[in-house]
Amino acid sequence: MKANGGRLTREQARELLLKMDSSLGGSRGRASREAMAKFLNANVPTYSWVGIYTVDGKDLVLDAWSGPAATEHVRIPIGKGVCGFAAKAGRTEIVSDVSKDPRYLQCFLSTKSEIVVPISSQGSVVGEIDIDGDQLDAFSSLDREFLEAVARKAANLWS
Ligand code: SME
Numbered sequence: 001m002k003a004n005g006g007r008l009t010r011e012q013a014r015e016l017l018l019k020m021d022s023s024l025g026g027s028r029g030r031a032s033r034e035a036m037a038k039f040l041n042a043n044v045p046t047y048s049w050v051g052i053y054t055v056d057g058k059d060l061v062l063d064a065w066s067g068p069a070a071t072e073h074v075r076i077p078i079g080k081g082v083c084g085f086a087a088k089a090g091r092t093e094i095v096s097d098v099s100k101d102p103r104y105l106q107c108f109l110s111t112k113s114e115i116v117v118p119i120s121s122q123g124s125v126v127g128e129i130d131i132d133g134d135q136l137d138a139f140s141s142l143d144r145e146f147l148e149a150v151a152r153k154a155a156n157l158w159s
């Protein structure tokens with residue numbers, strides 16, 4: 001692992017955004033979300049588990065994921081957990097230490113930090129990207145910027 005714990009750099013973020021388009025191979029809808037989750041998990045060492053949820057009425061439903069294990073949180077009411085909070089507020093949430101955030105719903109014992117980025121289309125939240133990190137403080141404003149750009153790609157390929 002590098003000196004910064006494998007955290008994303010600006011240079012990598014730029015390259016990954018370009019590389020992601022070819023890795024999606026022209027897919028759309030759920031297939032594009034599967035490919036995005038896999039791509040993010042495989043290419044950024046700090047992205048230990050990557051999930052993409054979609055909004056289904058008053059809930060978030062897990063649509064695609066990539067990581068070492070499945071989560072039991074396949075349906076989360078909007079408003080609950082860090083995921084539900086971000087969906088309700090319509091803005092990115094970064095939790096640098098999950099043990100200190102009362103909203104946090106635990107999935108994996110190894111998780112130390114989390115970022116949740118809403119995916120919006122025509123002014124409403126249609127889904128979100130949820131990433132768990134095995135290091136404390138794994139996510140910075142650079143991850144936010146990068147993942148908000150990824151979320152815009154996801155919105156463009158939504159259905
Ligand atoms: N930790 C999330 C729940 C989803 S799992 O991380 C996959 C939350 O607090 O909403």
